[in-house]
Amino acid sequence: MLPKSFPDRNVCVLGLGYVGLTLAVAMADAGFQVHGVEVRGEVLDKLARGIPHFHEPGLTEKLRHVMARGRFTFGRTPDECARCSVFIITVGTPLGRDGGVRTDMIEAATRQVAERIHDGDLVILRSTVKLGTTRNVVAPILRATGKRFDIAFCPERTLEGQALIELNQLPQIIGAESMEVAARAAQIFGFLTPTTVKVSTLETAELIKLVDNTYRDVTFAFANEIARLCDAMEVSALEVVRAGKLGYPRTNLPLPGPVGGPCLEKDPHILIEGAREAGIDMAITAAGRRINETQPIEVAGFLETLTQSMQGFPKAPTISLMGLAFKGRPATDDLRGTMAKPVFEELRNRFPHARWRGFDAVVAPDDIRSFGLEPAGSMTEAVQGANLAVILNNHPVFTSMPLPDLADRMDRPGVIYDFWNNFNSREVDLPEGTAYVALGSHGAARFDHVA
Structure with missing residues (x-):
């Protein structure tokens, strides 16, 4: 349990979607004093009754537990975050109609933080973002306040259906520009998981998150491409996959199937967009996404x-x-x-x-x-x-x-x-x-x- 003397015990989580709510409840369960910010009235109404707005094993019980002990509060604004020294942004980054990633919700949340930040506070971006967003979108808004602040990118990598377990088990990536900031963020997440992995730049951490999901998308795309060939050749993809990897450790082709969800349908596009701005054409990534989208x-x-x-x-x-x-x-x-x-x-x-x-x-x-x-x-x-x-x-x-x-x-x-x-x-x-x-x-x- 969190020591009472720990200086960063008061945390504000902006965005109580899947990522934000599971993190907020897990942190409150570890002893942090957490205030969640959410603009959707229907979500707040359910939370007031101790009901999450999505299915996740164990979340309802833990939510009611931390609410009963007064360690988790929530509202539409960060007005109750005056004592917070840590702000964690977990809002969504959907794709716009033009196919590019939207940052308007991140910008709005950052402006809310900027209005309440104190000298020395730590801001952690946890949303999945295009490369350079922490440095080029979030940091300038905070810098305009004239306040001194620490900033880190610490991506969420949990699996829906196992989020509360994985928050306490998976290594947490910590991206920061200095060892002092990295150590501070690592100490916070160290109360959740026994392993933190500090990387040297913000962009490194941003890229790790995108690589994790894009790797899965491309792997599934290859399986789906093999399925197309099996259909044409009148053989069974099920037999090819299962027989081919039985007792053979160097091939682990998954079964073909639909590839979507809030991450895999989006994150490869975010990676492609950021790479294009860096002058790199992600041809394999784009081809894999195209296969999965045409299925x-x-x-x-x-x-x-x-x-x-x-x-x-x-x-x-x-x-x-x-x-x-x-x-x-x-x-x-x-x-x-x-x-x-x-x-x-x-x-x-x-x-x-x-x-x-x-x-x-x-x-x-x-x-x-x-x-x-x-x-x-x-x-x-x-x-x-x-x-x-x-x-x-x-x-x-x-x-x-x-x-x-x-x-x-x-x-x-x-x-x-x-x-x-x-x-x-x-x-x-x-x-x-x-x-x-x-x-x-x-x-x-x-x-x-x-x-």
């Missing part, structure tokens, strides 16, 4: 061609989309950047008269309805009488789903399309008039018993 178009086109070839497939089919959150492992209800959205849009263009249902193991029915789908309370309800069911994320419920029973409940002809290869297309034995097709195994699927 919904290609799959929707395949499903249109497939269903048109099936005798009796209706012009007004019932289509069920299952697994709407951007990922299923670890489970989340986060719809930001979900690939279910572009898949839905592409399918809707190709099946304009379809009736639409939606199922997710975590996402609330109201959120499914706002997505444009009629909520189904279970997988069984989702596929009952449906002509096409599309599995979009990798939640464990799909790994264990009773595939023959679900297929039997579908209308004929019926197709279950699985982006995540939960089953081997060559081995499934489904009722007459139904078929199971997986990404990367289009040519390996069995259609001999489908009308």
Whole structure:
């Protein structure tokens, strides 16, 4: 627990989204006195009732714990941060309509800090940003106050569904211009995690964050490119991936699948933009992102061609989309950047008269309805009488789903399309008039018993 004599025990966290709220609660749980700033009224209303506005295991209990002990408060402004010596900016950095990263929310939060900063305070930027943002956007706003301040970039790298665990386990990157500032920031995060990694510049820390997510995006893109080849060659991507790395440590190709979410759909673009300003063309990064972004178009086109070839497939089919959150492992209800959205849009263009249902193991029915789908309370309800069911994320419920029973409940002809290869297309034995097709195994699927 934090010593009472620790000088940086009062902390202001600006932005109580996924990154900010989990950090604020974790710091309060470690003994810091934390005040959170959030402009969204619906978020503050839920917090006042001890309810987080997103699903994260263990967060509700810890939130209520630190609120009951008076270590976590929140409001619309930093007015209650007069005693704070540390300001942590965690606001969002979405892409604008032009594809460039927006910094307006970071600038607004920094101006709020500038109005309340005292000589000697520490400002930590934690949002994912374009290279040079800490130095060229945040620091000048603070410098205009005439106050002396320390500044660091300390990126968030937690996995949704494991955030509270990882905040206490993952090494924390500390980017600062001097060892004194780095040591100060490292001491703060040292009360959360046993390992801090100090790097020599702000830009180094900014780049590490972007590299972490872009590496994953490019790796998944290669898997998706191999899936395209497997479809064309009528072999199974599932078999290629699993057999190829069995007992062979130098290949660890992931299974193909949709790649999205609040980080992977955005961070490669941020890296590309910053690199371009430095005169570097990130060709591999751009190609990987392009592969992942065109996947919904290609799959929707395949499903249109497939269903048109099936005798009796209706012009007004019932289509069920299952697994709407951007990922299923670890489970989340986060719809930001979900690939279910572009898949839905592409399918809707190709099946304009379809009736639409939606199922997710975590996402609330109201959120499914706002997505444009009629909520189904279970997988069984989702596929009952449906002509096409599309599995979009990798939640464990799909790994264990009773595939023959679900297929039997579908209308004929019926197709279950699985982006995540939960089953081997060559081995499934489904009722007459139904078929199971997986990404990367289009040519390996069995259609001999489908009308």
